[in-house]
Amino acid sequence: MPSPPMKIDFVINSILMQLDAGTLRPGQRLPSIRDEAQRLGIGKNTVVEAYLRLVGQGVLQAKPGSGYYVVRTPQAAAQKLSAPPAMATDRLSLLTEQLDRRLPIRPGDGRPPTEWLETSELRRYLSYQRFQEADSYNSSWGYGPLRERLCGAFAERGIACRESQLLMTHGANHAMDLVIRRYIRSGENVLVDDPGYYPLLAKLALAGANAIGVTRRHDGPDVADLEDKARKSGAKFFFTQSLAHNPTGGSITIGTAYAVLRAATDLDIRIVEDDPFADILPYTAPRLAALDQLERVIYIGTFSKTLAGSFRTGYLAAAPRLASELNDLKIATAVSTSAHDERLIFQLVEHGHYLKHLRRLRARASAATTASVDALEALGLTIRRPIGGGFYLWVELPEHMNSEHLVHDAAKAGIFIALSANFSIRENPSPAMRVNVAYGADPTFIAWLREKLEDR
Incomplete structure (x- = not known):
């Protein structure tokens, strides 16, 4: 996840993309601050700041005791987002999206979430040590x-x-x-x-x-x-x-x-x-x-x-x-x-910090793998579990989903996917996608994937 100021932009862009895609509409209530923070793996204060900025822009309205509601879709944002960038349609754009992290839902990411890698204990140690020795x-x-x-x-x-x-x-x-x-x-x-x-x-x-x-x-x-x-x-x-x-x-x-x-x-x-x-x-x-x-x-x-x-x-x-x-x-x-x-x-x-961190990381990856496999199998997909561990699942898809238009459709919904064409030398590889276990059970991703599987 990006640094704190970028996390706020991350939440804002996620909401704007959902507005543009029509998954959020004027009058609709946004997820609670706690639910959104848990979904994105960020702090509640970050979500609060993002919501308040959108209130200031006239996009959202705060109703005390009820929550935050969509007031309007910003025209400028809609024009900007209506033609999503050609991300993940080739290898360079796939890598670019992993660095720039513009899309909030990231089953196509090659890396684990930042919060998996920098727990509070580890982050405190790194902050203290970073400039203790110079050479x-x-x-x-x-x-x-x-x-x-x-x-x-x-x-x-x-x-x-x-x-x-x-x-x-x-x-x-x-x-x-x-x-x-x-x-x-x-x-x-x-x-x-x-x-x-x-x-x-x-x-x-x-x-x-x-x-x-x-x-x-x-x-x-x-x-x-x-x-x-x-x-x-x-x-x-x-x-x-x-x-x-x-x-x-x-x-x-x-x-x-x-x-x-x-x-x-x-x-x-x-x-x-x-x-x-x-x-x-x-x-x-x-x-x-x-x-x-x-x-x-x-x-x-x-x-x-x-x-x-x-x-x-x-x-x-x-x-x-x-x-x-x-x-x-x-x-x-x-x-x-x-x-x-x-x-x-x-x-x-x-000092033993790395070993403790690795134990937590293994446990997180294992739990996320189980959740992702269960969610994907519930869609009728056949999933092979990683042998011995790891962060990736290879999800074979039906033939009608073998199109780069799928990438643009996912991006409009704020979802980053990585299709088989990016990983293969073959001109027409079998349709499949790489799924990062950290994001494979994300409800928005699963709902989007269910719709695409049914769209024949």
Whole structure:
């Protein structure tokens, strides 16, 4: 959720969008302050301030003892909102909406809600610590104590890693960008999950590489498809997310992991494994990096999914020669990563705050997953639960919902959705959407989805 002043605008824009869509009409009573605060996951004072501003603009009327009522639909707002932006109709606009957060109901979001990541205890600690220590530039490899602690965490995941194999990055996306810039040439064929992580597809396109989709199943990549496309294309890199897969929510099984590594060895493929949810997943979950011990696997992780996304702190581990080459590129292009943020994260880990936070985060994700699956199954949809945890559900849709017009229709109702076309290399992927478990049971989203499912 945005900062407090932006949260007020967030509530105001949500109401204006509902007015424009006709879901709120003159004379209609708004939800109570408490109900709206709970729905949006914000403080009641924020809702009060937003309602009062709309009263001042003549949009709402306050009736003591009764609530707030719509007086009129502002013409300027209606004109502005009548043509919703083309959000989530392509990969760049999907990422833009996740950053700008213009729509209030967010089943298509790739991130957990801010209130999941910054509990009051954690926020107080961060506010106190942020400027307690100052330094100039960080080490070129990153903050030493945090890298040492990460090597210990890797050992718990079954990955043997020395500090000389581990460099800090500005998040997982920066780590992927380093790999692409160092090893992928324009015109080169590269294998990726399909459906898969859409910012990666944008990075490969920018590099001039040819992304070739390997069918992603709930239990991992389709090994036969991987082998077939690797032989035909000659591709030497395969980018994959083994666990809590974005967007499908599936996780690789041990048998599939062994088969993928066997194929990679036979075909001389280097694997780039992204593990953004590692800290809330079981240590014993099958990771390609653990089976391979960083011989042909480049292992990427981040704190941006489990702490505030603004940290932009991640890491990359690889064989010593590759780690050195990639760190040299990091120095040439970004100089160093943030000593402030890395020191903060280390202090959170060292003092036990991070572990407590992770326990709360797992519990929230588990409860939200159950609620979202139940709500979506009640619509007659078949939902596969995440294996071992994670934040995503992959919801297959009927054929008549395979249209970008669906995105605009959702946006008019204040709903942000992410359709399968954004995650796939295929020209006409099967209709589906990624649903963030934090928002999958939202009553407005469920009501809108029910209407679209019935609209044949």
